[in-house]
Each structure stands twice: as C-alpha cells, then as structure tokens.
Amino acid sequence: xxxxxxxxxxxxxxxxxxxxxxxxxxxxxxxxxxxxxxxxxxxxxxxxxxxxxxxxxxxxxxxxxxxxxxxxxxxxxxxxxxxxxxxxxxxxxxxxxxxxxxxxxxxxxxxxxxxxxxxxxxxxxxxxxxxxxxxxxxxxxxxxxxxxxxxxxxxxxxxxxxxxxxxxxxxxxxxxxxxxxxxxxxxxxxxxxxxxxxxxxxxxxxxxxxxxxxxxxxxxxxxxxxxxxxxxxxxxxxxxxxxxxxxxxxxxxxxxxxxxxxxxxxxxxxxxxxxxxxxxxxxxxxxxxxxxxxxxxxxxxxxxxxxxxxxxxxxxxxxxxxxxxxxxxxxxxxxxxxxxxxxxxxxxxxxxxxxxxxxxxxxxxxxxxxxxxxxxxxxxxxxxxxxxxxxxxxxxxx
Amino acid sequence: xxxxxxxxxxxxxxxxxxxxxxxxxxxxxxxxxxxxxxxxxxxxxxxxxxxxxxxxxxxxxxxxxxxxxxxxxxxxxxxxxxxxxxxxxxxxxxxxxxxxxxxxxxxxxxxxxxxxxxxxxxxxxxxxxxxxxxxxxxxxxxxxxxxxxxxxxxxxxxxxxxxxxxxxxxxxxxxxxxxxxxxxxxxxxxxxxxxxxxxxxxxxxxxxxxxxxxxxxxxxxxxxxxxxxxxxxxxxxxxxxxxxxxxxxxxxxxxxxxxxxxxxxxxxxxxxxxxxxxxxxxxxxxxxxxxx
Numbered sequence: 254x255x256x257x258x259x260x261x262x263x264x265x266x267x268x269x270x271x272x273x274x275x276x277x278x279x280x281x282x283x284x285x286x287x288x289x290x291x292x293x294x295x296x297x298x299x300x301x302x303x304x305x306x307x308x309x310x311x312x313x314x315x316x317x318x319x320x321x322x323x324x325x326x327x328x329x330x331x332x333x334x335x336x337x338x339x340x341x342x343x344x345x346x347x348x349x350x351x352x353x354x355x356x357x358x359x360x361x362x363x364x365x366x367x368x369x370x371x372x373x374x375x376x377x378x379x380x381x382x383x384x385x386x387x388x389x390x391x392x393x394x395x396x397x398x399x400x401x402x403x404x405x406x407x408x409x410x411x412x413x414x415x416x417x418x419x420x421x422x423x424x425x426x427x428x429x430x431x432x433x434x435x436x437x438x439x440x441x442x443x444x445x446x447x448x449x450x451x452x453x454x455x456x457x458x459x460x461x462x463x464x465x466x467x468x469x470x471x472x473x474x475x476x477x478x479x480x481x482x483x484x485x486x487x488x489x490x491x492x493x494x495x496x497x498x499x500x501x502x503x504x505x506x507x508x509x510x511x512x513x514x515x516x517x518x519x520x521x522x523x524x525x526x527x528x529x530x531x532x533x534x535x536x537x538x539x540x541x542x543x544x545x546x547x548x549x550x551x552x553x554x555x556x557x558x559x560x561x562x563x564x565x566x567x568x569x570x571x572x573x574x575x576x577x578x579x580x581x582x583x584x585x586x587x588x589x590x591x592x593x594x595x596x597x598x599x600x601x602x603x604x605x606x607x608x609x610x611x612x613x614x615x616x617x618x619x620x621x622x623x624x625x626x627x628x629x630x631x632x633x634x635x636x637x638x639x640x641x642x643x644x645x646x647x648x649x650x651x
Numbered sequence: 652x653x654x655x656x657x658x659x660x661x662x663x664x665x666x667x668x669x670x671x672x673x674x675x676x677x678x679x680x681x682x683x684x685x686x687x688x689x690x691x692x693x694x695x696x697x698x699x700x701x702x703x704x705x706x707x708x709x710x711x712x713x714x715x716x717x718x719x720x721x722x723x724x725x726x727x728x729x730x731x732x733x734x735x736x737x738x739x740x741x742x743x744x745x746x747x748x749x750x751x752x753x754x755x756x757x758x759x760x761x762x763x764x765x766x767x768x769x770x771x772x773x774x775x776x777x778x779x780x781x782x783x784x785x786x787x788x789x790x791x792x793x794x795x796x797x798x799x800x801x802x803x804x805x806x807x808x809x810x811x812x813x814x815x816x817x818x819x820x821x822x823x824x825x826x827x828x829x830x831x832x833x834x835x836x837x838x839x840x841x842x843x844x845x846x847x848x849x850x851x852x853x854x855x856x857x858x859x860x861x862x863x864x865x866x867x868x869x870x871x872x873x874x875x876x877x878x879x880x881x882x883x884x885x886x887x888x889x890x891x892x893x894x895x896x897x898x899x900x901x902x903x904x905x906x907x908x909x910x911x912x913x914x915x916x917x918x919x920x921x922x923x924x925x926x927x928x929x930x931x932x933x934x935x936x937x938x939x940x941x942x943x
Binding site: 292293294295296297300441442470471472473474475476477479480483487499500503504507510511512513529532533534535537 | 654657658661662665668760763764767768769770771772778779781788790859862863864865867868869870872873901905908909912913914
C-alpha cells in the first residue's frame with residue numbers, strides 16, 4: 254500500500270513539474286487549424302479538406318504522434334473553420350486562428366481569399382517595421398498561380414497549372430497532330446477560371462504552336478449556354494478548352510450535345526476532375542481531359558482516399574494536398590524540434606515557417622514534389638479523362 | 652443578323668423558365684399584396700425533393716420526378732406560408748418581406764448542406780429535340796416549358812374566375828375585411844393560395860432543372876431576381892403579364908449578351924426594370940382589380 258502511494262505521489266509530482274512521462278505525453282497536443290469554404294456552393298471543398306486533415310491526423314496519431322523537442326510525443330489536434338470563400342471572412346478567420354494556440358494554418362479554399370489573406374501576413378520575416386501577422390499558412394486548395402510570393406509566411410502545396418497545361422498541350426500535339434486550333438470557354442466572374450484561361454491555357458496553347466481562334470464567356474451561375482455554343486460551333490476549333498467549374502461545365506456540355514457540337518478534344522479545368530462533374534453530367538463529360546495532381550493510382554494514394562472517405566470526404570487533387578500537408582508538417586515539426594508548449598506558440602510558428610522554407614522536396618502521394626524558391630510546389634501530375642462514369646488515368650507524362 | 656435573331660429566340664425560349672417563376676410571385680402578390688422572396692428558392696427546393704424519388708426508385712421516369720417535385724412544392728409552399736405569413740402580422744409589409752428573405756436564405760442553406768453545394772443532374776424530357784424553322788432552331792424542352800407556362804396560366808385563370816375558391820380569393824384580394832364579414836376564411840384562402848403557388852413552384856423548379864439539366868443552389872438567387880423583375884415588368888398581380896415579361900426579359904438578356912458581352916448583360920436588364928418603374932410603373936398588364 255505504501256509502495257502504491259509512493260508511486261502515485263511520484264507520478265503526480267512528475268506531472269506537476271512538467272517532466273516528460275508516458276502519461277503526460279498522451280495528453281499533449283499540437284493544434285493545426287484548417288480553414289476553407291464549408292458553406293455556400295463550394296462547401297464540398299471545405300468538407301473534403303477537413304476530412305483529409307482529420308484522416309491524416311488520425312494516421313499520424315495512431316503511429317505515436319509528433320516528436321517534440323524534449324523527446325516527448327504529442328498528438329495532432331485538428332480544428333477546421335469556415336471562411337465561406339469570402340475574403341473578409343477569410344481575414345477574420347486567420348486573425349482568429351492567430352489568437353489561438355494553433356501553430357500552423359492549412360487553407361484556404363479560394364484564391365480570392367488567399368490573395369488578400371496572404372497580404373495581411375508579414376511580408377518579409379524579421380522586418381520589424383511590418384506588423385503583419387506572423388502565422389505560417391500552408392495552402393492546400395487555392396490554386397491561382399504565384400500567390401505564395403506575397404508573404405514569406407505563405408506556403409502552398411498546390412500543383413502548378415502552368416506546368417500541367419503546358420505539358421498537356423504538348424502531349425495533345427503528339428496525340429492529335431492534325432489539331433491546330435483552340436477555342437476557350439471561360440467563367441468570367443470566377444478568379445480561378447479567369448486566371449486559368451487568360452494566363453495559363455491561352456498562353457500554354459500558343460506556346461505549343463496552337464492558334465487561339467476565339468473565346469466565349471459566361472458567369473458562374475448562368476444556366477443558358479445556347480449563344481456560347483453557337484459561337485463555338487461556328488468556329489469549330491479542334492480543341493475546346495473549358496475553364497469553368499462543374500455546374501456551368503455540365504450546362505455547356507449539355508447544350509453542346511443539343512446543338513450537335515463535338516470538338517476533337519475537350520480540355521477541362523483542374524477543379525472539374527471531381528465526382529461532382531460526374532454527378533452532374535457523367536455522359537456529357539465523357540472524353541474530357543484534365544491534368545491533375547491526384548488519382549488513386551498507387552497503394553498510398555488509395556489508402557489516403559479510403560481513410561478520407563471514412564470522414565465523409567472525397568479524395569481529389571485539393572483534398573489530397575491537405576492530406577500531404579499534414580505529413581509534411583509532422584516532418585517539419587520534428588526536424589525543427591518544436592516545443593509544443595502553449596506558452597511558446599509564436600516561437601513554434603516561426604520554427605515551422607523556417608522549416609517549411611528550408612524544404613527542397615516533399616513526399617507526396619504520387620511521388621516527390623519539388624519546393625520552389627517562392628514557396629510553391631512543383632508536384633507530380635498526370636492526365637485523367639472521363640470514361641464510363643469515372644475519372645481514369647489517360648497518361649502519365651512523368 | 653441571323654445569329655442575333657437566333658440568340659434573341661434562344662433567350663426568349665429560356666425566358667419561359669423566368670415566366671414560370673414570375674407567375675408564382677405575381678399570384679401571391681395579386682392575392683395578398685405581399686412579395687414572397689422565398690418563392691424561387693422554394694421552387695428549386697421542390698425540384699430537389701423530386702430527386703428523392705430516384706433514391707427509392709432508381710431509374711424512375713422523369714415524369715414521376717416532376718410529379719414528386721409538384722407535390723413537394725405544395726408542401727413547401729404551405730410551410731413557407733406558416734413560417735413567414737401565418738404567425739406574422741400581415742399589416743406590416745416589412746415583416747413579411749424580411750421573413751421571406753430569411754426563408755430564402757434558409758432554404759438555400761438547407762439545400763447547400765443537404766447536397767454539399769454540388770450540382771446534381773436532373774432528368775430531362777425532349778432535351779435532345781431540336782425543331783427547325785427555316786434558319787432557326789428551337790429547343791424542344793424549352794418549348795415544353797413554354798407550354799407548361801401557358802397551361803399553368805390557363806389553369807390559374809380558370810381557378811380564379813370559374814370556381815368558388817377563385818371567387819373567395821379575388822374577394823380576399825380586393826377587400827379582405829369585407830370578405831371576412833361575408834364568411835370567407837381569409838387565412839384559409841391565403842394558405843390555399845400558397846399551396847397552389849407552391850405546386851406551381853414545384854413544376855417550375857422541375858422544369859428549370861430539366862431544361863438546365865442540373866440543379867444547383869447557384870440557381871436560387873438569380874431566379875429570385877429574374878422572377879421579381881418579370882413580376883414588375885409584367886404588372887404586379889398579372890398572370891399573363893408574367894408570361895410575356897418572362898419571354899421579354901429572356902430575349903432582352905440574350906440580345907445584350909450578344910451586343911455588349913456577358914459581364915454587361917445584367918446591367919441592361921436592370922436598366923429595363925428601372926425604365927418600367929419610371930415610365931410604366933404598373934407594368935405591361937397592370938390588373939385593374941388587383942386579382943389575377
């Protein structure tokens with residue numbers, strides 16, 4: 254009895270003194286806060302990212318968690334906040350996260366949120382004259398090119414659409430040597446769609462020797478595409494490149510079917526290689542080719558997709574970037590020896606920032622990604638096409 | 652020139668979907684002198700409910716989906732009446748306006764949560780039919796929507812002018828106090844009006860889903876705006892006016908899309924609305940009595 258009492262007293266004393274022990278290690282957590290759109294019409298993006306983050310955290314925690322500076326282990330706790338794909342909400346959310354003990358933020362969903370949000374972060378590390386937030390943000394979804402250069406606290410693990418579409422048009426040249434012309438269709442009021450058509454697709458198609466013969470525009474919530482399809486049909490380009498999200502992509506494809514217009518090649522927006530497009534218009538989207546940085550083509554990718562599904566999320570190029578981010582962050586937390594101490598949150602945030610900045614490569618689900626000097630990722634990718642109601646791998650260019 | 656005319660024709664036909672929504676707005680206004688801002692959202696909600704039949708009977712006929720949407724629309728219409736009108740003092744126009752705005756957002760958010768905001772494919776009929784008229788082509792499914800609009804108008808006019816219910820409705824619309832003194836149960840008439848507009852909304856939502864080929868919560872706000880514009884231009888309370896205005900707005904929209912581009916298109920539709928408000932505030936077919 255006396256021995257038991259001594260052991261309990263020793264354990265209590267150890268806890269009080271903050272000494273590492275198995276008991277305390279199990280109770281320690283490091284918080285990672287995700288944020289993105291969980292309401293509105295792109296709610297599924299937030300749901301998928303959250304599910305992927307929770308699933309990845311579960312895997313990390315099952316394997317023991319994260320090793321801290323003092324040698325103890327901490328579990329990862331995930332919280333996810335809704336920014337409604339709204340810039341003001343996004344800024345308010347990152348300020349809220351900054352006020353908590355979260356050591357890093359993962360998000361946002363929308364490029365129109367990421368751009369102003371990165372703008373309120375400190376631009377250059379150690380710039381005493383800059384009172385911007387010193388919070389590392391590791392983006393999983395917002396894909397518009399070149400955003401991370403806005404702040405040295407901003408990092409992204411999103412594929413480079415510039416590289417992917419460049420490669421796609423190059424490959425199309427080899428597959429369809431007779432195809433010479435490209436026509437564009439763009440959702441004119443959505444930042445990602447506009448950036449993709451005007452800065453990426455158009456430019457990359459021309460760089461690969463195609464002639465741009467026209468473009469048709471519509472809005473995100475348009476439902477009538479008769480005029481646009483007539484314009485397309487009249488020009489009858491070899492390749493139709495559609496920079497639009499699933500709802501209008503489906504509307505356009507249905508109208509194309511009605512008017513009997515079928516180009517030789519259909520190219521789509523990265524974010525449309527999802528189950529939503531298949532739910533909306535599986536038959537009409539048949540044949541559309543899209544470059545993507547995720548497909549369940551290997552054991553790891555299939556496992557990540559299955560685990561994410563347990564949290565009611567779908568695996569796609571965006572949500573699987575959130576999965577990868579969690580494992581990259583674990584690696585950084587351990588290599589930079591974060592304390593995990595709530596009173597040292599700012600110091601830990603700085604260590605994570607520095608650790609992310611040091612990375613030259615990261616391990617992703619499709620292979621190794623290179624990190625660029627401006628804190629972006631150069632991720633492996635492949636081309637998928639819609640076939641038999643599924644997105645199937647068409648070609649792996651790497 | 653032919654392309655321009657074809658675009659105007661395309662727009663006019665698509666305007667049949669605006670007409671269907673406009674009829675619902677105008678009917679409630681005609682009877683209760685209230686604007687039901689939740690009408691388009693409730694219609695799309697009804698159309699979504701129609702898809703539930705596919706959960707129980709995979710591969711069910713589109714007509715069965717439409718029927719389910721029709722019935723659900725009636726139920727949603729009644730619920731909107733209860734939530735936004737029955738317990739709220741009708742003497743305060745702002746109260747019911749705000750309650751229906753709240754209901755619009757609520758229905759929208761319920762749809763977003765139930766579907767995760769994803770677009771869902773909607774069964775279509777005659778979507779592969781293209782009728783040729785010389786150089787011009789006409790979409791078969793939109794002609795069906797137009798036909799349904801005209802049929803709805805005929806049924807509503809019959810109900811309003813040839814039945815006891817219609818007589819009671821018109822009495823409530825013109826003199827609610829006198830109608831009550833004559834023994835007409837005003838709240839019942841109002842509730843029935845909402846159920847009828849709800850049924851109509853269910854059809855409207857289903858027809859819109861079928862003509863677009865998909866349903867998305869993205870549709871609710873633009874349809875609300877277009878429905879209101881159509882109601883004002885057609886003449887508040889005029890059912891034939893809603894149909895003519897729906898076609899007019901659709902044509903106008905497409906004409907300016909061709910002339911000025913998609914980003915400026917809606918500016919001109921709004922200018923058309925302001926022109927009507929200033930120069931012809933009663934709309935194209937302002938009813939003298941306020942009823943349908």
